[in-house]
Amino acid sequence: MSYGLRVRDALGKIIINIADRLTRWKWNSSQTAGSSNSGALSEIDGLKTIEFAIPVMMTGTGIVPHNITRSGNTLTWTARSLAPFFTPATCIIYCFAYT
């Protein structure tokens, strides 16, 4: 392989190798409990991404995170619950590109 970048630290340890790839933070957003919506994200065009929702503890909200899907460059987040025991959570939605 003769393409790419290799960087060593001061001790000579390789910290970037020529086959390594970088995971990049593309977007995140706070979504209130029970809300569902979608939005286009032009900067993910042509990239392999993963989207996920993590609950944030808020008074009066539940524990079930949103479900996130991607179609083209549009992300859709859908509130979920399992009444009456598991109610929707306020969430942070993250989007990372990883190739």
Added chain:
Amino acid sequence: MGYGLKIHNAKNELQIDGDYVNYIYAEGADSQSIPSPSVPVLHTFGVATPIPPVILIRPTGANGVCLVELRYTAPNYTGFRIGGVANAVYDYRVFFAQKNISSDSYGLRVRNAKGESVYDTGYQPFTIVNVISATMGVQYSHGADDNKVWYILTPLQFAYNTTWPGPPAPPMPILGSASGVQRDNATQCTVNFFTIGKVGLAPAIGSGNTGTTSNLIVCEFDG
């Protein structure tokens, strides 16, 4: 991109990106455990952050664990809670978005047009290496270096189940479950429901769940 630096490897995957601020290692701990009876464990950050953090977890045994929630007190994220099977043992790593340069005097540093640090060899980022569409109860090869493997499980799924022994006994309490990941061996893990305890008194027998599949995001981080 009209500014900065971008480098691809031989597979045309990005190695260095001159645009986007990234998440870098902030803190972590090994050999944490879920108490018995099981209750989620609160971990508080050494330094709070206004930007949502990323938490990676790694079970070290055959009992499932999951990231239950982040803790937030305006304007900062202050910690998180890990849930799991009683006596489950796990490691965790916390990553913060970092816009400032490191103090290292050796290596490579890239800034974006705003002057923010977008790549700095003085920091340690995590790498997503695989995304597995996982079904509860199924074992998967994680496809990562076992010494570096970490997980994000999304979305969390929940379930309940109530049984009734029949008259004259009343229905049993409603038992709740949440999804988690457990380590099976050096190359394999399983995503499954684990019991989180009683969630109510039974008005009727039956069961339900929010879903039986989740994405298991497999990451690598050496540290």
